[in-house]
Amino acid sequence: MQTAQQTIVSIPFPSLWGIHAAIAGRPIVWGILTINSITDNRVIGTVNFRGIDIPINGYWDENTKQIRFDSPYATYSGNLTIFDDPAIKIRHFILNGRLIMKPPSLQAGEYGTWVATTDRALTGYPINSSSTLPPVGVFLTSNILKQMQQNDGRW
Numbered sequence: 001m002q003t004a005q006q007t008i009v010s011i012p013f014p015s016l017w018g019i020h021a022a023i024a025g026r027p028i029v030w031g032i033l034t035i036n037s038i039t040d041n042r043v044i045g046t047v048n049f050r051g052i053d054i055p056i057n058g059y060w061d062e063n064t065k066q067i068r069f070d071s072p073y074a075t076y077s078g079n080l081t082i083f084d085d086p087a088i089k090i091r092h093f094i095l096n097g098r099l100i101m102k103p104p105s106l107q108a109g110e111y112g113t114w115v116a117t118t119d120r121a122l123t124g125y126p127i128n129s130s131s132t133l134p135p136v137g138v139f140l141t142s143n144i145l146k147q148m149q150q151n152d153g154r155w
Helices: 136-150
Strands: 015-023 026-039 042-048 055-061 065-071 073-087 090-101 111-121
Touching: 015 073, 042 065
Parallel strands: none
Antiparallel strands: 015 026, 015 111, 026 042, 042 055, 055 065, 065 073, 073 090, 090 111
């Protein structure tokens, strides 16, 4: 009899992420990315930019720390970076990369960038020391996420 093996992944789930997207160099929108599960490298969740949860499905590669997921309106691809801040005992998780809009979006065919962040208490994690600071987007999306949580998900 075989037992199911649980694979440990470096992305926390379930998790809420603050997300920001820019299309064709123009800042477009802030929102919430929800990663409900990662099972057998399959990512399931939602993205919410305008008050409506839009389903996402995709793929996570633990070895390369790359993610790819689709919504009905865009395809996102990116990489995970982790920054530890031992002074405040926080681990920052940052996903960032490129996106392409697809029909039925009015911006279909346009390329853009995105960044999403979440954090966890550093307790229980081995510390990854780094002398660099995370990108400014980490702090902006973290602040937006915290404000959303304080307002019960309302903008």
